[in-house]
């Protein structure tokens with residue numbers, strides 16, 4: 358067996374994973390730092406998505422998917438799915454802004470808690 362931190366051969370108990378406490382804490386700190394980086398990376402993407410959705414929501418423009426992607430929007434990342442009245446499929450949300458992709462390749466954006474707001478109403482075209 359080798360130390361998981363420094364790779365030195367371990368002596369003694371067969372279930373030992375580290376030479377000593379120093380190697381143990383170095384290994385775990387590095388692991389947590391990596392997981393923080395990954396989480397921060399995802400949080401940045403989600404926050405950017407939310408910011409882009411918010412800007413389009415308030416502008417009243419229904420953007421195309423390509424336009425959103427051009428601004429750095431990532432369709433891969435969202436926080437949760439919700440049922441929205443008149444929508445057949447679950448709507449994807451980035452925190453308080455929801456969206457769904459229409460068959461016209463545009464993106465309809467909702468603000469959570471304002472689903473009955475006229476700005477959120479679906480045009481007849483999108484009601485099934």
Ligand SMILES: [Zn+2]
Nearest residue numbers: 360363376380
């Ligand atoms: Zn070690």
